[in-house]
Amino acid sequence: MGNKIVNYGVPSFIIVVWMGINIFLFVWYYLFYDRGDNFFYTRHLLGSALAWARAPAAVLNFNCMLILLPVCRNLLSLIRGSLMCCSRTMRRQMDRNLTFHKLVAYMIALMTAIHMVAHLLNVEWYNNSRQGVYDELSTTLSDLADMENTTYLNPIRTTNLNPQQIPLYFAFTSIAGLTGIIITLALILMITSSMEVIRRSYFEVFWYTHHLFVIFFAGLVIHGIGGIVRRQSNMEEHNFTLCKDQADDWGKIPECPNPEFEGGPAATWMWVLGPMIIYAAERLLRLIRYVQNVQYRKIVMRPSKVLELQLVKKGFKMEEDFFSVHIRSAGDWTDKLIEIMQKLPEGAQGPKMGVDGPFGTASEDVFDYEVSMLVGAGIGVTPFASILKSIWYRFKDNDPKLRTRKIYFYWLCRETHAFEWFADLLQLLEKEMEQRGLWDFLTYKLFLTGWDQSHADHVMVHFDEDTDVVTGLKQKTHYGRPSWDKEFEQVRRDNPASVVGMFLCGPAALANVLEKKCGKYSDVDPRRTKFYFNKENF
């Protein structure tokens, strides 16, 4: 249990608080509409369906406010950066932004369903009241219209259509009905195109369809301006307890004038305006960055169909004079890109490139832990290559802020050619470490997971040589997948009473395995080792 608290304590707390607020809002607004005296007459027509529609509406307001925030990457980077001095735990919560976004989305979907069902009932019962199907009080209430000295309660005013068609007519001619249907449709399309199967296979379908959120928010803000949720406004003059049984005397006797109603004002904009502005600022920033000039310094094709682009952008803080991007061929878009790049003449500039960011991510924290384990699977090694380069620079400059004492680097690759992407970097680091006599600082293990008999034969023949046959490094390549239990045991043995940061950039299956191992090998006891799991998403 203790080891679960290490990794899941704060996120669970945040979820509990969020859920608590949801429940509070639901119950509060439910009771507000179900007990409030000024809704007595409304409830007479609608029953508890009024409260069942309004309570989810409140929860929807809250969640629609929240949903934009986890995808404001610059805001998150800003928060992350400002927390650099203080809490690593809070910084790690920023890495779970997408999980939170999805959770809030599920809540929005659920509340939309309840809200919609309740309103279907409302419309049907309003229609029936208007048709005079119910008791006298209902009919009298429904007859109140916007005239000289009365105001309407029942928003359905039409009676001269086929009664079966009136609900449809009302839905499509009232602002609330029309916007409601449109934004629910947008929500459904957004959800079906964000299913994992679609997202992983055709990201563009997901990305473009998700922009329907613009329609969603626009419709949401104007959804309530019709003011059709009616409350009584003349409670003093017209006491409903006295007057409810004398409906045909209303307006004729002094103690019971006609009840007057007003619509509740649209309140959603107050909740969502802030996040909408923040998100709009984010997109504007993105546009500005797109327009900024990016130069290609070099375009290289690496083995295993990986394209390396070395780019230069003004104003980007870099330790070298360029930054590089490695793109692996993984589908039609990347294939096309690689094709275009290969056709370019030597030294020419590539197509227009926009670079967004920089954004802070999980891997920023590597230097904040005394001990770090970096696991890169395949192309997922790229953030760590950048970190290793950074280490080299800090070493050279003897940076005192370097808190890290030890780094374990695991690179898992399916084929030998992939190692060539960064073999020269590793060789450089190896030499540097040797020169300073600091073998202990960086331990790296390369795992070739897709080996066959010819590899094994080759290795057997060259067994006695000093350097590895695959990489040319002093550290020998391992074959097959790592035994994580052994690795964690070793790290734990070598670093008692330490806080170890585990960083992964790789497939979800591996993430599950490593997350479980972190839980298994962590201990709340400060004399024992603690493993914190961090994942890069891309």
Next chain:
Amino acid sequence: MGKIEWAMWANEQALASGLILLAGGIVGVAGQFRGWEFAAYAVAAGVFVCLLEYPRSKRAKGTSVERSGQYCFTVCVKAFGPLTRNYYVRAFLHAAICVPGGFMLATVLGCVCLGIASLIYLAAAIRGEHWEPILPRKDVRKPVAESIKNPPQNPPPRPPPETRRKQAKDLEGAAYDNPSSVTDD
């Protein structure tokens, strides 16, 4: 977006539409709404659409992820042959099914969603996609070679005379028994 299989998104959309149609229909029937007959139709149509759309198609390229427990549905859907294989048929079927839902507020959302799914299926059909069942792969074991059943009748070749002389001194050690019977009885 060159290699998108639109049918995958159409499938998700149609399944969602089936559920929404079903939900709207249940509300219409349970609340005894005007036009509840349309709601009752929507319940049946919703269930039908869900059953038809639940089994995912095998992808033309890439790994297919099946929905849990979809094998039985796959078998049923496969049984209809070209009717379920062809996406033109599905597109028109969904378009036809969704129309009665448009006559009642409770089911109108399901109607519109299914209509959209029908359009995406039409796009998939125009691009030449079709439904393939995901069936478990049967590992065909190579039939056992005949030679196993007939072990050799002759003993194995002897080592050369020089080493054989050593064995002659130790007769007991040189002999060996077959651990199992080499004849067919």
